[in-house]
Amino acid sequence: AQSVTQPDARVTVSEGASLQLRCKYSSSVTPYLFWYVQYPRQGLQLLLKYYSGDPVVQGVNGFEAEFSKSNSSFHLRKASVHWSDSAVYFCAVSMEGGADRLTFGKGTQLIIQP
């Protein structure tokens, strides 16, 4: 069975600084990988996804993530954060990427300091 670990429950970053949110997965095969964001009182929104090919994938709002098979990781990055990026970020995996279940990490709460 697959699992996802987000080691940082909370990350605090100054506005304009760069950001990295960590995600590691455990799976017998390379899964499909996702990052979702959840703003207060809203549903999860997909930021980006990785299926194959270039290990660096671009998402919405300047986010990108890099897949590393050797490290079983899929870290999320942003070059310069904005106060509106404050939210909870979830890393997730699925085995087939179709109608398959998503397995989530516990989430990382991102706090942006002025």
Added chain:
Amino acid sequence: GPKVLQIPSHQIIDMGQMVTLNCDPVSNHLYFYWYKQILGQQMEFLVNFYNGKVMEKSKLFKDQFSVERPDGSYFTLKIQPTALEDSAVYFCASSFDGDSYEQYFGPGTRLTVL
């Protein structure tokens, strides 16, 4: 973007009572999902549903749980009877418009069982 709605946003009931959580999925989507999140823990898959049938369910989907989507209306999760450990936030998702399998999530229903 496409939106999934969930009704109600918060439900408080006494243990042993029945509760129905309602989800209004994206109109042309074909797959439907329920996930459960206990405070401070991962969001976990409960069940997915396609063409009027449960496709896959997790060990969290107890015998007291049932899902249906009669005549293309709300996709519902019914719990009968409820137990204290059913207290959680329940997220509905839908996917697949014939092109993309991206899962779109609702804002969740917070269920409190007393």
